[in-house]
Structures are given as structure tokens and as C-alpha cells.
Amino acid sequence: MDGILYQSVLVLNAGMIPIDICTVRKAILDILREIAVPINLSRQVIRSPSISLPVPSVIAHINYNRIPRRDISLNKFNIMQRDDQTCAYCRKRFPLSELTIDHIIPRSRWKKTMGDKSAFAFNSWENMVTACNKCNFQKGNRLLSELGWNLSRPPARPAWLPQLYISRQRAEKMGWLDYCGFNVKLMEAPVSPSLRN
Numbered sequence: 001m002d003g004i005l006y007q008s009v010l011v012l013n014a015g016m017i018p019i020d021i022c023t024v025r026k027a028i029l030d031i032l033r034e035i036a037v038p039i040n041l042s043r044q045v046i047r048s049p050s051i052s053l054p055v056p057s058v059i060a061h062i063n064y065n066r067i068p069r070r071d072i073s074l075n076k077f078n079i080m081q082r083d084d085q086t087c088a089y090c091r092k093r094f095p096l097s098e099l100t101i102d103h104i105i106p107r108s109r110w111k112k113t114m115g116d117k118s119a120f121a122f123n124s125w126e127n128m129v130t131a132c133n134k135c136n137f138q139k140g141n142r143l144l145s146e147l148g149w150n151l152s153r154p155p156a157r158p159a160w161l162p163q164l165y166i167s168r169q170r171a172e173k174m175g176w177l178d179y180c181g182f183n184v185k186l187m188e189a190p191v192s193p194s195l196r197n
């Protein structure tokens, strides 16, 4: 039974918008506390001598209709999501595994190019973009002006990113697909937690 208790449950707010993923254990406690209702059930049942409970795969928090704000930290995964997994230079989309992060102004050119009064830091939303392996390699230590390359828009901190990133395969398997609209990005490949940090 322990295995079942630590399976994942998709958590919706009162407006049916996905806001989190929790464990079956937490979902059942929230249902018993009457702050959540089951929306979709898996085929599993938890049985003990005194109780038999269907296992939810999706629950909704009935009195909560906000979307919690997620702090958008500067990391490789979030930069790739800001750029929609699209190379800033050749403008083609790639799977995460084929993408890298490029510093627009490379480390070796930073001091000379930016002087002491740069408006942003070397590691910043403004100086980092998603690039495919080929473009990143081709760019090397050069500046965009030296290559005649340009960006479609100046990179900046994104105002918003979806809260949940779930592989399509997992969403299908868990019975979540019908609930994955706003606030969820369905990924074509499994999302490794290590990519997000």
C-alpha cells in the first residue's frame, strides 16, 4: 500500500486549472478534510480492515481559485522554456537534450565589450539564450556583430512561465491529459527533475 500512497496526483484549483502535483497520501488527506474533491479516479483501491478508498488521480481544491505565483529563477531549463526550446540563431525548435545555453557576449569578450557599466550581468536573462549545438559551436567566442547574426528580440526575464512541465506520455498514463490546459506545458520527452535546477 505504501507504493500507492506515494504515487502522483494532479491538483487543480476551483477553476479546474492545474496548479500542483501531490502524493496520493496528501490528496486523500485533503479529501477527508473536505478541502478537495476527487475529479478523476485511478483503477486502484486502498484497502485496510476498516476502510476501502478509491485512489484519485486528479483532485480539485474547491475553495482555492488562485494560481500560485512561481518564482522564475534563472536556470537552464527556464531559459529554454522562455525561448520555447527554439534556437535563438537558426530559429528552429529542438528537444531539450539537443539544446545548450549560449552567452551572447562570451566571457572572453565581456570586459572589453561591456566595460564597467553594463546594464546586466554576464549570467543573466539578457545575456543568455537557447542555442542548438551547431549554432553554439559555430558562434564560438565571437560577437553577433562579427558574424552578421541577430536576435529576433532582445532577451529578458519572462513575465510568466507555466507552472507544471509534464511529459505527454506521463499525462496520458496518469489520466491527466484532459486537465492539462493552461499552466501546463506538455513535453514530448520525459522531464528530468535535474534539468530544472
Ligand SMILES: [Zn+2]
Binding pocket: 087, 088, 089, 090, 091, 092, 131, 132, 133, 134, 135, 136
Ligand atoms: Zn541553431
